[in-house]
Amino acid sequence: MIRTFGQHILRKTRTLDGLWDFVTDPSNLGTTEEWYKKFPADSRKLVVPSCWNNELGLFEYIGAAWYRTYFDTTQDSNIRLIFEGILHHADIYVDGLHLGYHFGGYTQFSTLLPHLAQGQHELIIRVDSTLDWQTLPTDVADWYSYGGIIRSVELQELPDVYIDTMKIDYHLTGDQADISLQVQVNSLSNTDSEVEVNASTNGLVFPAVTVQLLAGQSTQLTLRGTLANIRRWDVGQPELYTFKVQAGEDDLIDRTGFRTVSVDNGQILLNGKKLYLQGVNRHEEHPEWGFAFPPKLMLKDLSILQDLGCNIVRGSHYPQSQFWMDLLDEHGMLLWSEIPMWGCFMSVETLASPLFAERGVKMLDEMITRDYHHPSIIFWGAHNEIDTRTTEALELTKKFVGKIRSMDESRLVTYATMHPVEDIVLSYFDVIGINKYYGWYEGNVNGFRDMLQNYYRNAEAQGAGDKPLIMSEFGAAGIFGDAGWEPRLFSEDYQADVVQQALQIFREDPRIVGTLIWHFADIRVDVRSDRPYFRDRARSFNNKGLLNEYRKPKLAYRIVKEIYRSKR
Ligand code: ADA
Missing domain, CATH: 2.60.40.10 (Immunoglobulins)
Structure with a gap:
């Protein structure tokens, strides 16, 4: 299911979702041998869409895998195959012919087969979930490195x-x-x-x-x-x-939907009226489905956001599924949409890489082309936590922001900085997002006050003092069920205290126009025994969710609900 509504009455469409043959290719033989030899007669089946890492024996598998299905055409016809999301590299073969390659796990691409003969056809996809220093995301990111065909595959019959x-x-x-x-x-x-x-x-x-x-x-x-x-x-x-x-x-x-979005004197205006944004960051992820997030749960997540009192959600950190955006459109909820450029461990070599920049620009293109009509999208996000003190980041920002503005002038362009006090790219954006974790990674919550004053000085110095400011990430980890009398680190009480105090500081600051708490629900993280990253993630989860991974509310959820539903 791609959309909440039908996009065609005349054009024949059908989904190829279901059970596909599946085989992993850990030694990457596929490029040197004939691929079809690797599908054993009793080949394993996998449901499309899904992530293979949610299946037994494949939890840690990162690499290449082959998928196979068949489709019939009843007459000679023009076939278009639409792939909604494949993590991350995809090679498409129909009847043994290589028809194309696509990189990028969260955007749609398609293949056209004009005048395909009547009969049965074989569709094979080589999927490779390997990431490196020049991919988006890179091979180090604070979410699980899932692989697979994560969204629907649709077949369309086109007239001439x-x-x-x-x-x-x-x-x-x-x-x-x-x-x-x-x-x-x-x-x-x-x-x-x-x-x-x-x-x-x-x-x-x-x-x-x-x-x-x-x-x-x-x-x-x-x-x-x-x-x-x-x-x-x-x-x-x-x-x-x-x-x-x-x-x-x-x-x-x-x-x-018809609406205007603009900025004026440090404020964000929707239809000419001042907007105060209250929301959370949300990964489209669940421990059972990974990134192949099912529609039923989307609807439930949306009900939870509404219950919490949110008017915005950030699609951290990649283009979300179209079904989710349709739901947001249908319920009057705003969205910050961005590409998977997650950077806090990223090197400047990555920022300077032409291949990386080219991939980023292509992803922006695919995201904006696909999602241009959603009234819920208010911001396009260019990047998250890259080293915005460097000239490499500045050059990349110019490219990315230029690309976004060339495609869409009706929305605001933003990003999330982790270096608000030394950041040199502020002036390129309409709205600034700050990610900071006082009370968790640095000092105590009062650290926000000094940081904000220093940020305002930096922004003034760069001529960006009048840009609307959003606290785009802040929070603390709290393990679901760990509650007690004292607010110990990792307890629900500690998390609730940090979020409550931070919200109080931000809501009293007239220059801040919105808050996005990190995070909606706990997410699985890529903690590997042979790597140094994210060793502090208990249970191998990022535990800063207001809900646990199964969407059960923690104390912080109830506190935020009270705050978000009260008058500022
Ligand atoms: C960053 C990042 C998030 C998450 C968060 C955290 O701000 O953008 O994806 O990793 O930190 O929990 O540390």
Whole structure:
């Protein structure tokens, strides 16, 4: 299940989710031998989508693995295969032919098979979960290094002339929306064709356009229209508009919500009104499903966020599934979306690597292209905790922020810094996020006060003193069930104290416009016996969740709920 709603009525689509053949390839023979020889007759089965590390015997497996399934076509047809998320390297083979390679575990990619003959076809995917110093994330990150096909695989049958993409843009004046729809139509036909393109949304039919397409060519057209008396999308007010485009025998349906996002005098404005953000960071992770997070649990996580009194969630630290964003759109909850650039152990060599930068820019491109229409997304996050005191970070920031702004001017660009006092990239962003852990990694909670004063001085000096500031991460570990009379380190009481005191400091500071607690729920962490990282993570979990990994509330949850639901 990719979306909460259907994107096609005319186009035939089906999912290839289910039991696939699966075999690991620890010695990486696949590139030198014929891959199909490695599927034993009684090959192991794995459910797609899932993470293989959640299965017996594969907990610690990082490396290459092969997946196989079959699909039938009832007539010669144009097939598009859509891969929603594969961690991290994916090579696609259909009927023995290598059709493409994709890097990046959390964004969608697709493969086109024009004029595929009728019959049964074999789809094989080589998945490699190996990370290194030039991948996003790198091989050191504070979450579990899961591998596998983590999101659905969809098969679409395309007519010879089909809609490739639709991009919805609008400009609001009061309650009027001037809308432009950019539609790309492609032809796979051997002859020239003519199709009529129609589009509509609630209360508006766009004037139809007839397009002539040369054989095998594509064309882009823009449909324009004006909608009066629109209802704006807002926090807790999920007004959505469904757009339908039809070109000949093909169609595409998508949704958006009308709202404006801006900054003014240190404040974030949504639809022109000041916004105070209250939220948490959330990994799309669960000990049983890993990153193949099931829809039912998403709905429950959302109910928990609402119960807590949140109006925003940060999709730490990678593009989340489309189903989750659809739910956020449908419930009026805001989202900070970012790419998996997690940096506190990252070297400057990584920041300076051209391959790393190229991968980051491509991920930004894929994230923004896929998620452009979600009204819930208020921020694009460029990076998290890289060494923003260095010129390497500055150069990368220019590239990333430039890329984001070239694709989307309707949202704010942000990031999370762990060096607020010496950071040299502040001026490139619309909103600054600070990650700091006084009361946990450094000193006691009062350390926040001095840090903030020093940050304000640095920001003034860089001409960034008027940028809205969010405390994007803070918190402490508390082991679920460890409660007592004294607030000992790692107890629920200690965690609750730190979060409560920190929130009090932040809520009294008029320059802070939001708080995102680290973290929503405990997450599994990559603690390996042969590596020095994260040795302080008891149970091999990051225990700073307000809930444990099974979504049971800790004391801190109840305290935060009281604070988030009270008036500032
Ligand atoms: C950082 C990082 C988080 C997490 C946190 C922690 O701020 O961004 O992903 O690792 O620290 O728990 O230390």
